Amino acid sequence: MTRIVQKFGGSSLATPDRIRSVAARVVGARRTGAQVLVVVSAMGDTTDDLVVLSREVNPNPPAREMDMLLSAGERISIALTAMAIAAHGVEAVSLTGSQAGILTDDTHGAAKIQGITGARVTDNLAEGKVVIVAGFQGVSPRSKEITTLGRGGSDTSAVALAAALGGDVAEIYTDVPGVMTADPRIVPEAQKLEEISYQEMMELAAGGAGVLVPRAVEVGRRYGVPIHVRSSFTDSPGTWIRKATEMERMEQAIVSGIAHDSSEAKVTLREVPDQPGVAASIFEPLAEASVNVDMIVQNVSREGLSDISFTIPKSSMEWAEEVVRLVGQHVKASGVEIRSDIAKVSLIGAGMKTEPGVAARVFRTLGEAGINIEMISTSTIRISCVVEQSQMQKAVQVLHREFRPPLIREERGA
Amino acid sequence: MTRIVQKFGGSSLATPDRIRSVAARVVGARRTGAQVLVVVSAMGDTTDDLVVLSREVNPNPPAREMDMLLSAGERISIALTAMAIAAHGVEAVSLTGSQAGILTDDTHGAAKIQGITGARVTDNLAEGKVVIVAGFQGVSPRSKEITTLGRGGSDTSAVALAAALGGDVAEIYTDVPGVMTADPRIVPEAQKLEEISYQEMMELAAGGAGVLVPRAVEVGRRYGVPIHVRSSFTDSPGTWIRKATEMERMEQAIVSGIAHDSSEAKVTLREVPDQPGVAASIFEPLAEASVNVDMIVQNVSREGLSDISFTIPKSSMEWAEEVVRLVGQHVKASGVEIRSDIAKVSLIGAGMKTEPGVAARVFRTLGEAGINIEMISTSTIRISCVVEQSQMQKAVQVLHREFRPPLIREERGA
Numbered sequence: 001m002t003r004i005v006q007k008f009g010g011s012s013l014a015t016p017d018r019i020r021s022v023a024a025r026v027v028g029a030r031r032t033g034a035q036v037l038v039v040v041s042a043m044g045d046t047t048d049d050l051v052v053l054s055r056e057v058n059p060n061p062p063a064r065e066m067d068m069l070l071s072a073g074e075r076i077s078i079a080l081t082a083m084a085i086a087a088h089g090v091e092a093v094s095l096t097g098s099q100a101g102i103l104t105d106d107t108h109g110a111a112k113i114q115g116i117t118g119a120r121v122t123d124n125l126a127e128g129k130v131v132i133v134a135g136f137q138g139v140s141p142r143s144k145e146i147t148t149l150g151r152g153g154s155d156t157s158a159v160a161l162a163a164a165l166g167g168d169v170a171e172i173y174t175d176v177p178g179v180m181t182a183d184p185r186i187v188p189e190a191q192k193l194e195e196i197s198y199q200e201m202m203e204l205a206a207g208g209a210g211v212l213v214p215r216a217v218e219v220g221r222r223y224g225v226p227i228h229v230r231s232s233f234t235d236s237p238g239t240w241i242r243k244a245t246e247m248e249r250m251e252q253a254i255v256s257g258i259a260h261d262s263s264e265a266k267v268t269l270r271e272v273p274d275q276p277g278v279a280a281s282i283f284e285p286l287a288e289a290s291v292n293v294d295m296i297v298q299n300v301s302r303e304g305l306s307d308i309s310f311t312i313p314k315s316s317m318e319w320a321e322e323v324v325r326l327v328g329q330h331v332k333a334s335g336v337e338i339r340s341d342i343a344k345v346s347l348i349g350a351g352m353k354t355e356p357g358v359a360a361r362v363f364r365t366l367g368e369a370g371i372n373i374e375m376i377s378t379s380t381i382r383i384s385c386v387v388e389q390s391q392m393q394k395a396v397q398v399l400h401r402e403f404r405p406p407l408i409r410e411e412r413g414a
Numbered sequence: 415m416t417r418i419v420q421k422f423g424g425s426s427l428a429t430p431d432r433i434r435s436v437a438a439r440v441v442g443a444r445r446t447g448a449q450v451l452v453v454v455s456a457m458g459d460t461t462d463d464l465v466v467l468s469r470e471v472n473p474n475p476p477a478r479e480m481d482m483l484l485s486a487g488e489r490i491s492i493a494l495t496a497m498a499i500a501a502h503g504v505e506a507v508s509l510t511g512s513q514a515g516i517l518t519d520d521t522h523g524a525a526k527i528q529g530i531t532g533a534r535v536t537d538n539l540a541e542g543k544v545v546i547v548a549g550f551q552g553v554s555p556r557s558k559e560i561t562t563l564g565r566g567g568s569d570t571s572a573v574a575l576a577a578a579l580g581g582d583v584a585e586i587y588t589d590v591p592g593v594m595t596a597d598p599r600i601v602p603e604a605q606k607l608e609e610i611s612y613q614e615m616m617e618l619a620a621g622g623a624g625v626l627v628p629r630a631v632e633v634g635r636r637y638g639v640p641i642h643v644r645s646s647f648t649d650s651p652g653t654w655i656r657k658a659t660e661m662e663r664m665e666q667a668i669v670s671g672i673a674h675d676s677s678e679a680k681v682t683l684r685e686v687p688d689q690p691g692v693a694a695s696i697f698e699p700l701a702e703a704s705v706n707v708d709m710i711v712q713n714v715s716r717e718g719l720s721d722i723s724f725t726i727p728k729s730s731m732e733w734a735e736e737v738v739r740l741v742g743q744h745v746k747a748s749g750v751e752i753r754s755d756i757a758k759v760s761l762i763g764a765g766m767k768t769e770p771g772v773a774a775r776v777f778r779t780l781g782e783a784g785i786n787i788e789m790i791s792t793s794t795i796r797i798s799c800v801v802e803q804s805q806m807q808k809a810v811q812v813l814h815r816e817f818r819p820p821l822i823r824e825e826r827g828a
Binding site: 016019020023050053054056057058059060061062064065066068069071072073075076078079080082083084086087092093094096099144 | 430433434437464467468470471472473474475476478479480482483485486487489490492493494495496497498500501506507508510513558
């Protein structure tokens with residue numbers, strides 16, 4: 001029997017009307033005979049509203065209590081979704097993360113899923129009921145505490161449930177048609193991708209494509225769960241994320257998509273004396289302070305001195321800045337420079353591996369558009385450039401025009 | 415060591431400001447060295463708002479999902495209260511009803527507490543932490559489902575926790591100074607009672623005094639938990655509810671308080687042929703339809719025919735009316751009359767037992783004020799009269815003036 005996991009985010013559930021639309025879609029899927037497991041986020045802005053409330057009673061609330069608080073959001077949406085489905089005469093039962101057996105470690109606010117027991121889920125599915133599970137939350141078997149999974153947690157819950165309970169697909173419903181070759185607000189001619197590999201999707205997500213968090217894609221990749229990102233407003237197919245070997249196209253696009261990210265700041269430590277272990281001296285204190293370092297670039301040494309640049313989330317600037325300045329003193333940098341007016345533009349495509357000269361074309365394209373590249377970082381299927389934030393949009397546009405994703409084979413001389 | 419239970423209702427927690435005030439009070443109690451267990455309701459109108467939302471997705475939502483939905487309300491308030499207490503540097507931990515071991519039957523929406531295990535509560539109290547427990551909710555060990563206790567459930571949770579865990583007092587914080595001799599909005603000279611017996615308080619509550627539900631008082635009575643009803647806005651003592659034998663006054667007031675209730679409607683079955691079992695034929699079908707019948711009056715039979723009147727909640731009129739009309743046909747009543755423009759006024763006082771002629775004075779007082787009595791019902795410590803709703807306020811006023819509660823001894827001839 002087909003077992004489908006359908007995940008609906010907060011904007012798909014923001015009003016009673018939208019909850020009724022979600023219910024109609026779920027009931028449609030159930031009536032095809034499939035078993036349907038629904039994963040929901042909190043309604044609309046509920047989570048943000050709860051965060052604001054918490055800050056008003058305690059500017060620095062205990063993480064355990066934040067999880068207690070935020071987990072109320074999905075509790076509301078699972079119950080309302082179950083009621084809306086029941087209104088169609090279809091049996092539905094809501095389960096919290098804990099009731100669904102989503103077991104996590106005990107890192108409040110950023111818990112990792114360790115396993116899913118899921119007996120209540122599968123028992124209810126077997127009885128023909130639609131089961132609605134609260135995304136974003138779980139329970140730590142060690143501390144017996146409610147935990148939340150952090151950003152993008154509901155997507156991760158959905159893919160993990162599909163993985164653990166033998167789901168045939170994890171459908172991620174969203175307010176866009178699927179995974180796009182670029183942000184359509186920046187590139188009007190951006191296209192919806194019909195399919196993309198897990199690895200490319202992870203790079204796109206890491207590059208700033210907000211449609212899915214990398215950890216959800218990673219769970220899908222590890223357990224081979226096909227993920228279908230699609231619109232909650234239409235019945236059109238969206239984008240399938242699957243193994244490269246299972247994709248329908250035999251050859252892969254040079255560039256599948258272009259992502260951008262203006263959420264990071266760039267830190268440069270000037271003229272750091274070269275010595276063994278200097279990189280560790282810089283990045284260990286940052287890791288201890290829970291600052292996520294993304295790109296790291298160390299340029300060629302001149303007279304035993306290196307400039308070291310890296311990017312960190314602007315959201316952690318407040319506490320990162322002090323750490324960075326202390327680190328700078330410790331490694332005897334001649335200066336520390338922090339710039340937040342930068343952005344990262346990333347081209348992702350598995351076809352890059354077999355297409356020579358892609359990086360050179362990226363640099364030339366940006367150069368011809370008068371865009372200065374401040375940092376470069378590459379993997380086998382990605383090229384990322386840091387540019388001035390004011391030039392980010394233009395960079396995405398010229399690169400999209402140049403590479404025309406998801407073009408497979410270059411029409412040379414065209 | 416002193417162990418205090420403090421219960422705060424929705425209006426005491428309606429805004430972040432008020433939650434901070436509650437936290438300051440709790441911290442004050444904790445700093446006296448006492449163990450403090452806090453029980454909270456959902457913030458302000460949260461429960462009502464959730465009910466409205468539920469009706470928008472399903473006019474007749476499954477009771478199990480209503481409980482899942484409503485239990486989110488206290489989850490929010492326990493977490494925020496714990497955070498606000500933690501902001502004072504006092505360790506605090508929130509527990510859901512289920513985590514606190516509040517075990518109930520599985521009647522969704524009106525569950526009865528069967529027992530409280532409470533190990534997590536007492537362990538945390540022993541570690542010096544303030545424990546904040548979600549009122550109104552529990553878990554059924556049989557069905558493993560979240561349940562809610564129905565109206566006044568948080569008061570009941572608080573008193574039951576004090577009973578099960580050896581609390582020295584259950585403090586019920588409210589927006590009035592304590593239990594009043596009458597509603598001050600109707601009787602400006604109404605006084606706060608310093609103390610009242612469980613039995614009188616149950617009659618007052620049953621008579622419509624909204625300050626506490628009868629079931630919470632009943633739990634206090636059964637387990638001998640002193641209940642202190644007091645204002646959340648001042649430090650003044652409120653009203654102590656305790657055993658009559660433990661009250662400070664040796665003699666009891668003739669009338670401790672006057673309650674009123676306009677939430678009921680009066681049903682009269684006219685000229686019902688007298689026959690054995692006729693009362694059961696009338697009230698069994700109503701009980702099966704979950705209609706709470708309050709006062710029942712059957713007048714003297716004339717020629718083998720009786721008029722039978724009783725009151726039922728206006729809120730159950732919708733489904734009760736059809737049952738009542740069928741019952742009327744079944745017992746061959748000549749007519750069925752339903753009136754919702756009535757109100758019940760009740761005088762409660764343990765001193766009535768030893769003071770002759772109280773009932774007669776009630777009837778004379780109302781008569782002299784031109785108020786017609788439509789039904790009368792009495793117990794040893796209560797006299798209730800049903801009057802026209804438009805005359806309810808006047809009835810309460812004249813009776814308060816006549817009996818001057820909580821007067822102990824009548825100054826005869828005064």
